[in-house]
Amino acid sequence: MARMPIGREFRCRMQEEAKSRNAKVNAFFIDESETMKKFKADALAIDGDGQRIPGKSPQVFLESDVSLRELAAETIVNRRTGEPVGMGFIAEFFGQDEHSRDRFYSMQRRFQEAGELSAIDYTMFAGITGPFVYNATLKGFEHEQFVFSKMAGTYNTTFITGERLPGVSLPYTDDTAGYDSADAAAQGQEDLLLKRPGKEFATATLGENYVDLPETELRGLRIGIERTTIYTDRVGMIASNAARVGEILGLHKEQRGLRTFLGITSVTYKEKFQFDSAPVTIGPWQLGDAVTNSNADQLSVTYSDRKFPFINDISANPLTDWTNFKASDKAFSRVVDPNNGLPLTLGLQGVLAPFSQRMEIPRILEAWNIWKLSASSVSGGAFGNGSINTVSANPLTQALGSLDVRTSRMMVQEMVKSGLYAYDGAGGLPDPELVWFTGDFKEAIKYMTNWPIKVQQAPMNSDAAFTHDIILQWRADERGKWAWFNPRLVQRNNRYGQT
Numbered sequence: 001m002a003r004m005p006i007g008r009e010f011r012c013r014m015q016e017e018a019k020s021r022n023a024k025v026n027a028f029f030i031d032e033s034e035t036m037k038k039f040k041a042d043a044l045a046i047d048g049d050g051q052r053i054p055g056k057s058p059q060v061f062l063e064s065d066v067s068l069r070e071l072a073a074e075t076i077v078n079r080r081t082g083e084p085v086g087m088g089f090i091a092e093f094f095g096q097d098e099h100s101r102d103r104f105y106s107m108q109r110r111f112q113e114a115g116e117l118s119a120i121d122y123t124m125f126a127g128i129t130g131p132f133v134y135n136a137t138l139k140g141f142e143h144e145q146f147v148f149s150k151m152a153g154t155y156n157t158t159f160i161t162g163e164r165l166p167g168v169s170l171p172y173t174d175d176t177a178g179y180d181s182a183d184a185a186a187q188g189q190e191d192l193l194l195k196r197p198g199k200e201f202a203t204a205t206l207g208e209n210y211v212d213l214p215e216t217e218l219r220g221l222r223i224g225i226e227r228t229t230i231y232t233d234r235v236g237m238i239a240s241n242a243a244r245v246g247e248i249l250g251l252h253k254e255q256r257g258l259r260t261f262l263g264i265t266s267v268t269y270k271e272k273f274q275f276d277s278a279p280v281t282i283g284p285w286q287l288g289d290a291v292t293n294s295n296a297d298q299l300s301v302t303y304s305d306r307k308f309p310f311i312n313d314i315s316a317n318p319l320t321d322w323t324n325f326k327a328s329d330k331a332f333s334r335v336v337d338p339n340n341g342l343p344l345t346l347g348l349q350g351v352l353a354p355f356s357q358r359m360e361i362p363r364i365l366e367a368w369n370i371w372k373l374s375a376s377s378v379s380g381g382a383f384g385n386g387s388i389n390t391v392s393a394n395p396l397t398q399a400l401g402s403l404d405v406r407t408s409r410m411m412v413q414e415m416v417k418s419g420l421y422a423y424d425g426a427g428g429l430p431d432p433e434l435v436w437f438t439g440d441f442k443e444a445i446k447y448m449t450n451w452p453i454k455v456q457q458a459p460m461n462s463d464a465a466f467t468h469d470i471i472l473q474w475r476a477d478e479r480g481k482w483a484w485f486n487p488r489l490v491q492r493n494n495r496y497g498q499t
Contacts, residue, residue, distance in 0.1 A: 006066060007074030008084075010039065010128050015082060025082075030127035039128070044135045050454055052138065062132040063239035072230045075124040085120065094231040126457055126472055133223060134455040136239045137476045140246030141453050146254040147406035148261065151350050153442035155485070156449050161215035163448075165485070167339075209339060212270040212279065213483050216450050219252065220477025221245045223455075224470035245476050249453060253478075258411050260482040261437075261445055264418040269484040273338040275307040284487035287313040292496055308338045310488045312439075316497035319353060319436045321364055328438055328491055335488050344488055346440045350404040353436040358407040365403065404441075425498065434498050439490030450479040 013035045018025045030036055040046040045056040060066065072094070074084045157163060195201055223242050259265040263285055272279040280303060287293035288311040290300040299309040312335065317327045337344055353361060415421040415432035425431040458473040 005070060005074075006043075006060070007071040007125075007128065010035070011075050011077070011084060011124055014124060014127075025121075025124065027123050027127065030123060036127065036131075040131050044131055046131065046135065046138075050134065051452065052142070058135055061239070062136050062242075063236045066132060066235055067233055068129075068230055068235045068238070069233040071128060072125055075128055077121050077124065079119055079121040090231055094227055096228045096231060122472075129225070129472060130455060130457050130474065133238065133242045133474055134476075136242035137223070137246035137455055138453065140243035140248075141250040141253075143247055143250055145409075146250050147408050148257050148352065148411070148441075149250070149254050149447070151352060151404060151406055151441040152257060152261075152482075153444075153446035153485070154449055155446040155483070157213075157216070158450070159213070159216075160450060160479075163213040165211045165213055167209045167211075209273040209276075210271070211485060213448060214481050216448055216479050216481040218477060218479040219249060220475050221248060223474045223476060225472040227471050230471065242476075246453065249476060249478060253447070253480075254410060255414065257445070257447065257482045258408070258414050259418075260484070262411070262415060262418070264414060264420070269487065271338075273308075274340075275338075280306065284484050285313045285492050286311050286487075287315070287496065289315075289496075308336050308341055310335045310338075312487060312491045313495065314491055314493045315495070316499045317493045318434055318499050319357060319360070319364065319493070324493070325438075328493060331491060332439075338488075346489060347443060348402075348404055348440065349438060350406070350441045351436065351438045352411065352441070353405075353407050354412045354433045355407045355409040356412075356433050357436070361405055361407070365405065430495050430498055435495050436493050437490060438493065441490060444484070444486050444489040446483060446485050448481045448483050453478040 014025055014030065014033060017033055017035050018029060023029050037048060040048075041053065043058065043060040045053045045058045047053050069087070069090055072085075073087045073090050076085045076089070077083060078085065223238075223245050225238060229238065256265070261284075263283065269284055270279050270281045281297060282299060282303065283295060283297040286299055286309070288300065290304070293300045293313075296302055299306055303309070311331065314328065314331050317324050332346070333343070335344055336342060351361070412432045415435070416423060420429065421432040421435075422429040423431065423433070425434075453476060455474045455476050458475070
């Protein structure tokens with residue numbers, strides 16, 4: 001299959017732009033050029049920050065549309081003339097035989113000894129190859145199997161450690177403000193906002209309530225192109241290796257997120273609100289049963305008198321029909337803002353369930369009708385129980401609207417690996433296949449990101465070229481950490497008292 005002659009067009013446009021701007025084509029110029037920006041946006045759907053452009057898909061793929069040999073022949077140039085080295089140069093110096101290898105290293109040594117290392121310029125070749133490698137890496141990182149990472153939120157931060165996320169505190173109980181502090185019934189109510197004649201407006205501040213966030217972590221892997229890979233044009237291998245690197249990074253991110261969300265990894269969640277005298281460290285999953293909920297980080301044990309406690313661990317509520325969502329809604333209605341006791345605002349509601357439920361969930365959510373049987377109220381009992389059949393449209397469709405429903409294999413695997421669950425509830429442990437989660441995932445738990453996944457190129461002619469025959473080398477890395485922001489916005493259902 002013929003591949004697109006991208007290299008020649010890219011080189012010509014880059015050289016034309018450099019000429020129009022009276023600039024030299026170097027690595028900095030290439031990164032900042034309009035030619036590169038347009039190429040990334042049009043061909044690869046990547047914006048200036050290296051992120052996927054929303055609603056846009058890549059038009060050119062490394063594994064199917066690009067000839068690595070053509071890219072090299074057209075974008076590796078003689079710096080003095082600006083002319084491409086051509087296919088003959090690629091065959092002579094990048095071939096598979098020992099003679100081409102010797103010629104390549106001899107050429108590099110002569111250029112270096114003569115101070116003419118820049119006579120053969122790889123910058124355009126590296127410049128155009130880098131975005132292709134990044135696009136393939138990003139494709140692996142965004143794999144569709146990473147369902148939890150897509151449901152959870154993202155929080156961009158410049159802090160590596162010690163970040164405290166402040167919230168807006170209620171007005172202080174101060175008679176100089178616009179409410180009457182002598183009226184105890186007004187405290188914690190909307191009357192705090194009332195502006196009284198001759199009084200000041202109440203003051204809301206930052207810092208009285210906050211959540212402490214954990215330290216972020218750096219992870220990455222390297223990707224390299226060997227010398228003979230250019231001559232043999234093995235772009236498929238480069239693309240698959242780059243995608244695999246991205247997939248590994250994405251897989252580890254997904255795993256860490258699930259382990260944090262499920263309570264398997266011990267992550268300190270520390271918060272302080274208006275009515276707390278000191279920061280409070282609690283577990284993200286709270287039961288109302290003081291016997292079952294016996295760990296030291298549970299409200300029912302250590303902080304039983306704390307104002308506005310919450311329960312988000314709902315027992316005996318399997319995912320079988322619409323009544324389970326009704327029970328979930330009742331539990332959510334009792335969870336309030338810890339500052340003022342008013343209901344919390346939920347965004348788009350999501351459902352995360354075991355992969356084994358992927359055929360059961362549509363039956364629940366997409367049922368056309370619901371039949372409800374009830375007893376007759378006819379005087380004298382002419383009809384018995386179940387004699388009245390009420391048929392209605394599926395209440396979930398109307399009440400919940402569009403749900404973000406995902407199923408995960410990895411979720412069940414991590415639950416079993418933790419030793420806290422067992423398949424089929426063996427040994428008296430809860431069965432992970434019967435547990436499900438719902439709520440506003442994007443606001444409840446987020447990935448703190450110092451920087452998203454990015455690909456950086458190593459300098460040309462590095463030690464890797466001599467020791468491993470690697471001509472071009474990149475490193476894919478990202479820095480972040482999963483953190484709870486507000487566990488009140490999600491629920492765990494049916495872990496205890498499973499039915």
